[in-house]
Amino acid sequence: MVPIPPALQRAARVAHKLVPIHELLRPLYSGKGVIFALHRxxxxxxxxxxxxxxSLEVTPGFLEQVIDSVIEWGYEVISLDQLHQRLLNGTGRRFACFTFDDGYVDTYQNVYPIFRQRGLPFAVYITTAYIDKTMGLWHHMLETLLLEREEIRFSLGGRHQVFRAADANEKETLNARLSAKIIGLSSAEYPRFIEALFERNDVYPEQFFDRTMSWEQVEALARDPLVTIGAHTVNHFNLARLPADKARWEIAESKHLLEDHIGGPVAHFAYPYGGPGSAGAREFRLAASCGFKTMTTMREGNIFATHRNHLSCLPRIEVRGRHQELALLDLRLSGLLSILKNGLNPVVTV
Ligand SMILES: [Zn+2]
Structure with missing residues (x-):
């Protein structure tokens, strides 16, 4: 979840119109294909x-436009298994994989019909505690809290604070501050902080449980050969903030739970959050030791042949609400934004 600054987005749009620099970059930076990352x-x-x-949401109409456009631009929509095979063999046309994180109910209700109608594959990375309804969607709880309240009272460890959230600016600032705080919590700190922030302000995880799929829906998706079920940990904690044994358990246990439910192998994984602050060299080693074929981050980048040596840290390109423009998507596929974010090396890994 690395946002692109608005100034950069504007500059990119202007560049797209005036200077076709992205067309010069494309041969070097567009690679063999792309893995798209979406949420709701x-x-x-x-x-x-x-x-x-x-910004984590796009409309069904925009998703349809993206799928139809990338096909028009010469991409073949393939599954993560096919991507893995192509990286090992070095064969095949330019490809696009579509992946949907977390296990939202709209993946079942809105995404699935769009891909099924076209006979195209996609993957969903499931956080199993979201399906078990034992873990709350904290950023949905936080949004509700911020929109409902003008000030938020918070007490933890004898410290009392009142956060102001009276207008849109204050709400956005507080959201950024509290989100960064929550993503940085260790698993030991997490329950007390969440309780202090939400339950004492009468916002409860149960209010949001209907936003994620049921096991019946996950299992129904898994029965369709077009759908790949991937793992996304048990609790969606920031793995970098966990001791190694707990982080490995989060990864391995989600794989086993999913395999039990769907009665088949779970061969693909995505790191929660997926940026440098939550998925680095240690997490890549831990995930690789769990026996996945591919593991994806949220670093911005296209997929290259040499990624066959970096299957534990494949970059993706996010399709986000604030970028519901095909021109911007085209720019990102050219590799321009990857250069701006990661430097000149086209093969993004760590
Ligand atoms: Zn996630």
Missing amino acids: VVPDRGGPRIAANA
Whole structure:
């Protein structure tokens, strides 16, 4: 979840119109293909929102446009198993894989019909505690809290604080601050902080449990050969903030739980959050030791032949709400934004 600064987005749009620099980059930076990362696919419901949450959503119509456009641009939509095979063999046309993180109910309700209608494959990375309804969607809880309240009272360890959230600016600032705090919590700190922030302000995890799939829905997806079920840990903690044994358990246990439910192998994994602060060399080693074929981060980049040597840290390109523009997507596929974010090496790994 690395946001692209608005100034950079504007510069990119201008560049796209005026200087076809991305067309010069494309031969070097577009690689063999791309893995797209998406979260929610829901109709635009309007009303006040916290920008970070709204940006994790695209509309079903935009998803259809993206799929149809990448096919028009010469990409073949393939599964993660096919991507793995192509990286090992070094064969095949330019490809695009579509992946949907977390296990939202709209993956079942809105995404699945779009791919099924076209006979195209996609993958969903499941956080098993979201399906078990034992872990709350904290960023949904936080959005509700911020939008409902003008000030938020918080007490923890004898310290009392009152956060102001009276206008949109204050709400956005507080969202950024509290989100960074929550992502940085260790698993030991997490339950007390969450309770202090949400339950004492009458926001409860159960209010949001219907936003993620049931096991019946996960199992129904798994029965369709077009759908790949991948793992995304048990609890969606920041793995870098866990001791190695706990981090490995989070990864391995989600794989085993999913395999028990779907009655088949789970061969693909995505790191929660997936940026440098939550998935690095240690996490790559831990995930690789769990026996996955591919593991994906949230670093921005296309897929190259040499990624066959980096299967534990494949970059993706996020399709986000704030970028619901095909021109910007085209720029990202050219590799321009990857250069701006990661430097000149086209093969993004760590
Ligand atoms: Zn996630």
